[in-house]
Structures are given as C-alpha cells and as structure tokens.
Amino acid sequence: MDLIRIILAILLPPLGVFLQVGIGAQFWLNILLTLLGYIPGIVHAVWIIARR
Numbered sequence: 052m053d054l055i056r057i058i059l060a061i062l063l064p065p066l067g068v069f070l071q072v073g074i075g076a077q078f079w080l081n082i083l084l085t086l087l088g089y090i091p092g093i094v095h096a097v098w099i100i101a102r103r
Contacts (some may be wrong), residue, residue, distance in 0.1 A: 053100060060096035064089075067096040071103060 060067025068081040077099055084094030 056100045057097060061093055064077055064092035064096035068099050071100050 056067050056070050059070065064085045065078060068078050068097050072078060079098070081092055081095050084095050
C-alpha cells in the first residue's frame with residue numbers, strides 16, 4: 052500500500068498525504084508547498100509517507 056501512496060504522492064502530492072494522515076496540519080502544509088513549488092510538495096509527501 053505504501054508503494055501506491057508514493058506513486059500518488061509523485062503524481063499529486065496532497066493526495067498521497069491525505070491518504071496517509073487525513074485532513075490535518077500536514078495536509079495543508081503539503082498543499083502550500085505544492086502551490087509554492089511542485090518539487091517541495093513531492094519531497095514533503097514522500098517524507099510523510101516514509102516516516103509513518
């Protein structure tokens with residue numbers, strides 16, 4: 052299941068974070084990072100998925 056989340060995190064970072072932690076502070080932070088730059092959003096999403 053983590054592999055699917057990582058693939059989704061690469062394609063759409065907030066979706067990968069949402070599937071991992073739901074709607075919370077990490078989700079909103081990831082949306083902000085994705086809006087500021089796609090790569091920071093991906094890095095944050097993969098970090099959240101790999102950490103848990």
